[in-house]
Amino acid sequence: MTNPVIQTKAIRKAYHMGEQTLWALDGVDTAIYPGEFVAVMGPSGSGKSTYMNMIGCLDVVTEGQVFLDGCEVSSYKPDELATIRNQKIGFVFQQFNLLARTSALENVKLPLLYSDTPEEEWDERALNCLAKVDLSSRTANQPSQLSGGQQQRVAIARALVNDPVMILADEPTGALDTHTTEEIMGLFQQLNEAGTTIVLVTHEPEVAAYAKRQLIFRDGLLVSDELTENRVTLNIDDSSLKNSAA
Amino acid sequence: MNIIKLFSIALTALRLNVMRSVLTMLGIIIGVSAVIIMVAVGAGAQKLVDEQIEAMGGNILIIFGGWNNRGGGGTAAVATLQDKHADMIMEQIYGVEAATPYVSGKAQLISGNLNWSADILGTTNNFFITKNWDLESGREFTAAEMTSGEKVVIIGSILRDELFGASDPIGQTVRINDFNATIIGVLKEKGPDMRGNEQDDVAVLPLKTVRNKITGISRNSPNSVSYLELKAADTVSMEYITEEVTSLLRQALNAKATDEDPFRIRDLAETMESRAETQSIFNRLLAAVASVSLVVGGIGIMNIMMVSVTERTREIGLRMAIGAKPDDILNQFLVEAITLCGVGGIIGVGIAYGITHVMELYFNTVTEINPEIVLVSIGFSALIGVFFGYYPALKASRLQPIDALRYE
Numbered sequence: 055m056t057n058p059v060i061q062t063k064a065i066r067k068a069y070h071m072g073e074q075t076l077w078a079l080d081g082v083d084t085a086i087y088p089g090e091f092v093a094v095m096g097p098s099g100s101g102k103s104t105y106m107n108m109i110g111c112l113d114v115v116t117e118g119q120v121f122l123d124g125c126e127v128s129s130y131k132p133d134e135l136a137t138i139r140n141q142k143i144g145f146v147f148q149q150f151n152l153l154a155r156t157s158a159l160e161n162v163k164l165p166l167l168y169s170d171t172p173e174e175e176w177d178e179r180a181l182n183c184l185a186k187v188d189l190s191s192r193t194a195n196q197p198s199q200l201s202g203g204q205q206q207r208v209a210i211a212r213a214l215v216n217d218p219v220m221i222l223a224d225e226p227t228g229a230l231d232t233h234t235t236e237e238i239m240g241l242f243q244q245l246n247e248a249g250t251t252i253v254l255v256t257h258e259p260e261v262a263a264y265a266k267r268q269l270i271f272r273d274g275l276l277v278s279d280e281l282t283e284n285r286v287t288l289n290i291d292d293s294s295l296k297n298s299a300a
Numbered sequence: 301m302n303i304i305k306l307f308s309i310a311l312t313a314l315r316l317n318v319m320r321s322v323l324t325m326l327g328i329i330i331g332v333s334a335v336i337i338m339v340a341v342g343a344g345a346q347k348l349v350d351e352q353i354e355a356m357g358g359n360i361l362i363i364f365g366g367w368n369n370r371g372g373g374g375t376a377a378v379a380t381l382q383d384k385h386a387d388m389i390m391e392q393i394y395g396v397e398a399a400t401p402y403v404s405g406k407a408q409l410i411s412g413n414l415n416w417s418a419d420i421l422g423t424t425n426n427f428f429i430t431k432n433w434d435l436e437s438g439r440e441f442t443a444a445e446m447t448s449g450e451k452v453v454i455i456g457s458i459l460r461d462e463l464f465g466a467s468d469p470i471g472q473t474v475r476i477n478d479f480n481a482t483i484i485g486v487l488k489e490k491g492p493d494m495r496g497n498e499q500d501d502v503a504v505l506p507l508k509t510v511r512n513k514i515t516g517i518s519r520n521s522p523n524s525v526s527y528l529e530l531k532a533a534d535t536v537s538m539e540y541i542t543e544e545v546t547s548l549l550r551q552a553l554n555a556k557a558t559d560e561d562p563f564r565i566r567d568l569a570e571t572m573e574s575r576a577e578t579q580s581i582f583n584r585l586l587a588a589v590a591s592v593s594l595v596v597g598g599i600g601i602m603n604i605m606m607v608s609v610t611e612r613t614r615e616i617g618l619r620m621a622i623g624a625k626p627d628d629i630l631n632q633f634l635v636e637a638i639t640l641c642g643v644g645g646i647i648g649v650g651i652a653y654g655i656t657h658v659m660e661l662y663f664n665t666v667t668e669i670n671p672e673i674v675l676v677s678i679g680f681s682a683l684i685g686v687f688f689g690y691y692p693a694l695k696a697s698r699l700q701p702i703d704a705l706r707y708e
Contacts, residue, residue: 107702110621112621112701112702112705113700113702132625132626133625133626133627136620136623136624136625136626136628137623137625139620139621139622139623140622140623140624141623145621145622147618147705149614151614151615151617151618151621151705153615153618154316155316156312156316164618164619164622165622165623167305167309168619168622168623168624168625168628169623212622216623
C-alpha cells in the first residue's frame with residue numbers, strides 16, 4: 055500500500071478561553087491517500103476547520119502527530135511550515151483571496167515567489183496551470199474583470215502551480231451560486247481524475263457529494279468516515295461546464 | 301528571497317496605490333530637500349569666504365598704528381609705526397614670510413586729457429607677497445628706485461583702462477598731483493575685496509616717493525607709515541605670530557607694562573571666518589529645523605504603513621498560507637517603507653538641486669551641494685524608512701496565517 059499523503063495520529067488541539075480549556079480536536083486519527091478526493095464535513099464548531107488548519111500546516115497540534123507526505127510536520131517550526139505549505143499544499147479559499155489589481159497570471163505566479171523555482175520557468179508554469187483550469191484566454195485580466203467562478207479557477211490554478219501533493223479547499227463554493235458551484239466541483243473532479251489529491255472542507259452535503267469519501271466531525275471527534283453514497287459525477291466534457299467557462 | 305525580488309514586490313504594491321504613495325513620500329521629499337538646501341546655502345557662504353581668504357593669500361595680519369601719548373602733558377602725539385618695524389618683524393620673528401609697510405593716500409592722476417582719482421600706496425616690493433598680487437606686465441621696483449624715491453609707478457588694471465584704454469602704458473608718463481611719474485608695471489586684475497571696494501583702482505609707488513611728493517613728511521616721525529601688513533608661513537599659528545609681534549612692537553615702541561598696546565593687530569582671515577561662523581550657525585539651526593520635518597515625514601510613513609498592514613491583513617494571510625515565511629512578510633513591508641523613503645529622498649535631492657539652481661540664477665545666492673550631504677540625506681531617509689517601517693512590518697510578520705486569512 056502506498057504511503058498516505060496525510061496521516062494524523064491522535065491529534066488534539068486545545069484553545070484556552072479564560073480558565074476553561076476547549077478541545078477543538080480531541081483525538082483524531084485519519085489517513086488520506088494519494089489520488090483521494092475527501093470531503094471534510096461537520097457543523098460549525100465540530101472541529102473540521104481546526105482539522106483543516108492542522109493538515110494544512112497553518113497551525114500546530116497540542117498533542118499527537120501529523121504526517122504530510124511522510125514528514126512529521128507537527129514538530130516543525132513556523133519557517134519550516136511555511137516552506138512545507140509552499141511546496142506540498144495548494145490552498146483554495148472561500149473568498150478566492152486573489153490580489154486585487156493584479157493580473158490572473160501574476161496571481162498564479164505568487165507561490166513561485168516563495169519557492170526555489172528559477173524565475174525563467176515562472177511564466178510557463180503559471181500559463182500551464184491556467185490552461186488546466188481553462189483560463190488561457192484570461193491571463194491578463196484582473197480579478198475585478200472576472201466572474202466569481204473564474205476568480206475561483208484562478209485561485210485553483212494558483213494552488214496547482216507549485217505541483218503540490220494535495221489541494222486543500224476551504225469552502226471553495228461558499229461564495230458561488232449553484233451553477234458556478236457545479237462548474238468548480240466539476241473542475242475539482244477533473245483534476246482528481248488526473249491524479250491530484252483533494253481535501254475539501256464544507257458544511258454542505260450537496261457539495262460533499264462530489265467527493266469520493268466523506269469525513270464527518272462533531273464536537274472535536276471524527277464520527278464518520280465513509281465512501282460517498284450516490285456520488286455526483288460531472289461529465290468532464292459536459293457542455294454546461296464549457297459554456298459557463300466561456 | 302533575494303533583494304531584487306523584494307524591491308519589485310514593494311514597487312508593485314506601491315504602484316497599486318500611487319496617490320497614497322506620493323502623498324506619503326511628500327513628507328520625506330520636503331524634509332530631504334529642505335535639509336539639503338539649508339546645508340547648500342551654508343556651504344555656499346563658507347565657500348565664498350574660503351575663496352576670499354584664498355585670494356588674500358592666506359595668513360595675513362594687518363597692524364595699524366595708534367597714537368602714543370607717552371611723555372605726559374605737552375609732548376605732541378607721535379605716530380607709532382615706522383617702516384623699520386616691518387624690517388624688525390621680518391628679521392626677528394620666525395615664520396614671517398614678508399612684512400610690508402604702507403603709506404596710503406589719494407591723488408589725481410592725469411594722462412593727456414584724461415583725469416582719474418585713485419588710491420595711492422607707497423610701499424616696497426614685499427607688497428607683491430603680502431597682497432598676493434602679481435604683475436600683468438612690466439617690472440617691480442629696483443633697489444635704487446626705493447632708496448632714492450624715484451618717480452616710478454605701478455598701476456592697477458582700472459587705472460590702466462581709464463587712462464590708457466587699449467594702449468600699452470608701460471614707459472608712458474602719468475601726472476600724479478604735481479609731478480610726472482613713469483609707469484613701470486601693470487598689476488593683474490584682482491576684483492573687489494570682501495567689502496566691495498575696488499582694489500584695482502590703485503597706483504603703487506616707492507614708499508619714499510609717496511612720502512616726499514604726496515603725503516608729506518611729519519616733523520616728529522618722518523618715517524611713519526599708515527599700516528604694516530605681514531604674511532605668516534602656513535607652518536606657524538597666527539596666535540604665535542600675533543603674540544610675537546605684540547611683544548616686539550611694545551618693546552620697540554617703549555610701551556610700559558601698564559600701557560595699552562599702541563597699535564592694533566587685525567587677523568583678516570579670522571575676521572572673515574567669524575563672520576562666516578555666525579552665518580553657518582544660523583544655517584545649521586535652519587537645517588536642524590528642516591530635519592525635524594524629515595522626522596515628521598517618517599512618522600507619516602509609519603502611519604501609512606500601519607494602515608496598509610491592517611488593510612492588507614488578508615493578503616498577508618494568503619501570502620503566509622502559500623509559503624511566505626514571517627521574515628518574508630517583515631522584509632516585504634520593511635522594503636516598502638524603505639522604498640517610499642528612498643524614492644522620496646531621491647526626489648527630494650532632485651528638488652533641492654532645482655531650487656538651489658533657481659537661487660543661484662535669480663537670487664544671486666552662492667550655494668554648494670556636496671555629494672556627501674546628498675548621500676547622507678538619502679541614506680538618512682532610508683534609515684527613517686527602516687526605523688519607522690520596522691514596527692508595522694513586525695506587526696505584519698507576527699500575524700497568524702489562520703487569523704489573517706479570516707480577517708474581515
